[in-house]
Structure formats: C-alpha cells, structure tokens
Amino acid sequence: MIPVPAGVRVFLATGDTDMRKGFDGLALAVQEHLKMDAHAGQIFVFRGRRGDLIKVLWHDGQGMCLFSKRLEKGRFIWPSPADGAIHLSPAQLGYLLEGIDWRMPQRTWRPEAAG
Numbered sequence: 001m002i003p004v005p006a007g008v009r010v011f012l013a014t015g016d017t018d019m020r021k022g023f024d025g026l027a028l029a030v031q032e033h034l035k036m037d038a039h040a041g042q043i044f045v046f047r048g049r050r051g052d053l054i055k056v057l058w059h060d061g062q063g064m065c066l067f068s069k070r071l072e073k074g075r076f077i078w079p080s081p082a083d084g085a086i087h088l089s090p091a092q093l094g095y096l097l098e099g100i101d102w103r104m105p106q107r108t109w110r111p112e113a114a115g
Helices: 023-033 090-097
Strands: 010-013 043-047 053-059 064-070 085-088
Touching: 010 023, 010 090, 023 043, 023 053, 023 064, 043 090, 085 090
Parallel strands: 010 043
Antiparallel strands: 010 085, 043 053, 053 064
16 A cells, blocks of 8 residues: 555546656646646556556655556446546555445445344
C-alpha cells in the first residue's frame, strides 16, 4: 500500500493510457488532459487498455514517484472515458490497488444477535 499522507487528493485519469509512458509522459498527460499540475502533490492513477495494469504518479515533495501494479487475474474497475477525472478517497485507492470494486465495496456480514 502506498502511504498516502492526510490531505492528499487522488484522481483517476479516465480512459486508457499508453503504459509505455514514464514519469515525463504521464506528467505531461496530467498537464494537458486533466489540466492539473503533476508536481502539486496529488496522486494520479492511470490504467492501460487491457485493464490489468495501473500506474500511479505522485510528487511527494522531494521528487516524482511512479508505482505500477499488474493483476494476475481480473481487471481494475475503471470509469468510462466520458467521466473525465474522478476524485477518490485514500480508502478507495486502497480498494482499487487490491482489485476490489472501489465504487461500492461490500461490507462483511455481521450477525445482529449472538446465540
């Protein structure tokens, strides 16, 4: 899990991204397509066309960080390209990184009465 400091905003870049891009290419995509500053401390998450690979771009104040994760089974849940940039909470980012549907996670069932 990426240690997300309090107050950091998380954005999903909707649509498909060329996963060959690195630090500079993804930062340019943030600037041109999302109209945001990639060096302002927010977290930006990108997904490839196949849906099994994501890249996370984050400037932590000292330098640019680039994390990637590939699922061995399944795909990451992603909004349609028409939605633009989507804001997530740090908890939703945790669900996304675990391959769980971050839009509506299922709570575990608890019995209402013992015995």
